[in-house]
Amino acid sequence: MQVKTTILSLPTEEFVHPGTRACAGCGLAIAYRVGLKALGKDTMLIVPPSCLTVLQGLFPVASTKLPCLNVTFASTAAAATGILAALKTQGNEHTTVAAWAGDGGTSDIGLQALSGAAERGDNFIYFCYDNEGYMNTGAQRSGTTPIGAVTANTPFKGKIQQKKDVPAIMAAHHLSYVAACSAAYPLDLYDKILKCKDMPGTKYFHIHIPCPPGWGYDPRYGIKIGRLAVETGYYDLYEIINGEFRLTAASEKLVEKRKLVPVREYFRAQSRFRILTDAQIADIQNQIDAKWAGYYKKDE
Amino acid sequence: MHIIENGNVAAALGVKLCRANVIAAYPITPQTPLTERLSEYVEAGEMKAEYIPVESEHSALAVCIAASSAGTRVSTATSANGLLYMHEQVQWAAGARLPIVMCVVNRAVGAPWNIWNDQQDSISQRDTGWIQMYCADHQQIIDTVIKAYWLAEKVSIPIMVCYDGYILSHTYMPFDVPDQEQVDAFLPPFRPDYALNPEDPANLNTVTLPDVRMDVHGELAHGYMEIRYLLQEEMRTTLAVAAEAEKRFTEIFGRGGDPYIEPYRCDDAEYVAVGLGSLTYQLRVCVDALRKEGINVGVMGVRFYRPFPDEAIANALKGKKGVIVFEKALSYGYEGALASDLKSALYEHLAYTGALPVVQNFIVGIGGRDIRTEELTQNLKAATQHRVSKEPAWIGLKL
C-alpha cells in the first residue's frame, strides 16, 4: 500500500520558476507545480497551445525546468508517441513522457490524436487540465464546459449541453489507469501520479482547474471553489485501475459521511452560473443525488 | 544490385538504406504500398525502427516532428488530401527546422474525390518552407530519398520527395539499389545540434515575440521575424548545398548530374518544354518526334522546385525563343505555379538582355486525365508556331 504524501513529506524541489505570465490565483499553476514534482526531473513534456503555453514562457525564456516540446493544437498525444518512439530506438526506458493539455485541446481538437495514442497503448501520462473552457482565448465554451455556464460565446443563455465525460471516454480505451483530480487536492494528484508512473500503456488524468477570470470569482477563493465542487458531489475524485472504479480522497470520505453540500453553494460562488434558475439548480441537484445514491449502494 | 520493382518500393528501399529510426504513416492511395513495405521491413527485423500506425496524417507528421526533436531520423509519406490534412504540421516542421524526409506520391485533391495522378497536392505546399524535389523515374526516386536525408540534415530543413502516383508509384522498372556500405559512407548518423534531454532542458517552439528579446544569459535573441528570415536565407543557400550533395553522391554512387534541372536536347533548341516529374520524360518522346520534323525543341525537367533554382533555369533558357511550361497543377485564378515562377526567374535574370523568351503554359492530366503523347506533341508544336492562348491552355479538355 502506497504511503499517503503529506504537505511535510512533499518534495521541496520545484520545477517551475516564479514570475510566470499565468493569471493571479491560477489553478493550473498549482496543479502543474505539484504534478511536476511527482513526475520528477527525468521527464519530457509536450504542450499544445493553451494557458500552459503562456505560463511556460515566451522565447527565449522558459518558466519550466524540464525539456518541453510545444506542438500544434490537435497533435499533443501523437507528439508523445513520437518522443516515445525516439526514446525507444535510443534505448532510453527511464524517461517519463508527459503531455499537459487543456480541456479544449483534449476533449475537442485533440481527442482524435489522444484516442489514437491510447488505442496504441503508448506508454505516457496525459494530463487534461480542465478549466472548463477556452480560457486562453477569452473563455469560450468547450466540450467540457458544464451546462448553464455563461461563456464568451454562450453569452446570454449559457451552455445548453452537458459536459463531455472525457475520463469515461478514456476508460473505454482499456487503459491501465484513469484518474479524476482537482487543483484543490494537490496531494491526491501527487499520489496518483506516483501510483501509475510504472503502469503500462497510456495513463489519463483529468484535473479540475478553478479559473478566476473564466469562472468569475475573486482569485483568493480558487481552492475553496475547487473544494466545493468536490464536497457538493458535483465533481468527483476517483481512479480507474484496469477498469476498477474507486472514489479517492475527499470524495471517498463523502461516501462515509453520506452528506453532500448543496450544489447551489458551488454555483452561487461563480458569476458564470448567474443565469441558472432555481429550477435548473434543483434539477442538477437531483442528478447529483442519483449519482451518489449509486455510490452509496456500491458501498453497502 | 539491379532489380525490377515499382516506384513505391524504390522509395521504401531508399528509406531503409538511410536507416530511418521512426516511421509514422497513415494509409492513402497511392502511397500505401510504400508504407506497407516499410512495415514489412520493420516487422521482419530488416530495419531497426519503430513503425507507428497513426490515426491520421496530421498525427503522422506530429510523430515525425516529435521524434525528430528527440534526435532520431524519421520518415513518413502521403498523398493528396493526406498532405493537405498535414498542412499545419508541414509549416510547423519547417519553422522548427527539423530534417524530416517525406515522400509525396502525387495525386489529385478533392473535391470531387479523385484518386488519380496530378500534382496539385505538393504544389499547394510550395510556400511552407520545405525543400521540394521531383523525380522522373524509379532510379531518381531511390537516389533522391538518399540525397534528401543528407541535404535535410545538412541544412536543417525538411524535404518532400515528390513522384507521380501510379505512373511511377505503381509501375515496374529496373533500377539500381545501392549497397548499404555505400549509403553509410554517403550519409553519416543523424546528430542534431539539440535533442530533447532532461539533462539539458530546453523549451522548444515557445511563443516568440514580434521583436527581439534578451535571453537568460543576457544575449539578445531573435524575434519571430529573424527566425523566419533565417529559414528563407538558408533555403536560398540550400541551392549551393544541393550541388555539394550531388557531387558527393556522384563520387560515391557513380551517377548523378545537374542537381537542379534535367535538360534533354536543349543545347541547340529554340524552344524548350519545361515540367516537373514523369511528364518531362514523356515530353522527350514529343521532342524526338518534332526534331524529326525539323523543329528545334528540347525539354527540361525541374528536379528542384523549392528552393527555386532561378539562376540555373534562366541560364539554361537564355537565348531561347520560347518556353512552354506543362503542368499538372495550377494556382486557380491565374496559371500554373511553375509557369509563374519561371517567368519571374526569366525576368529577374534576362530582362536586362532585352531578349526574354516567350512563355506559354499548358495544363495537363488534371485528376489523372490521360496525357496522350500525340496530343502533347501537337500542342508543343503549335506553341512553337504561334501563341496558343492568352490563358493557360488545358490539353485534352472535352468541354
Place this chain on the structure above:
Amino acid sequence: MGTRNYKRKTSHSEHGPGDGGRTGSWRVERPVFDRSLCIPCKRNKESCFICWLFCPEIVISRTIPPTVNLEYCKGCGICAEECPTKAITMVDEAQFSEEDKD
C-alpha cells in the same frame, strides 16, 4: 546590435525566473503574516505549510517563519484564504511606503 550571431535559429528557450517580468507589480494587496497565529511559528516546528502548498506562484517559502518573495507575489490571496488560523491578512499596497515596495 542585431541577432545575426545568436546561437540558435529556432525558438529554443532556456529556463529562468521572471519570464512575465517582476509580477509583484501586478499586486493590489500584499500578504502579511501574523507570527503569533502562524502554526509553524507558534510551534517552532515544521508543520502546516498550507500556504506553501497552495501558492500558485511558488513565492512562499517552506520555512519558519514563512516568507513571501514580493518581487513575484501577484497577491492572489489564496494563502490568506486557506490559512487555517487566519494568520495571513491581505493588506492594501497603498499602506506600504515606497521603500517597502518591490
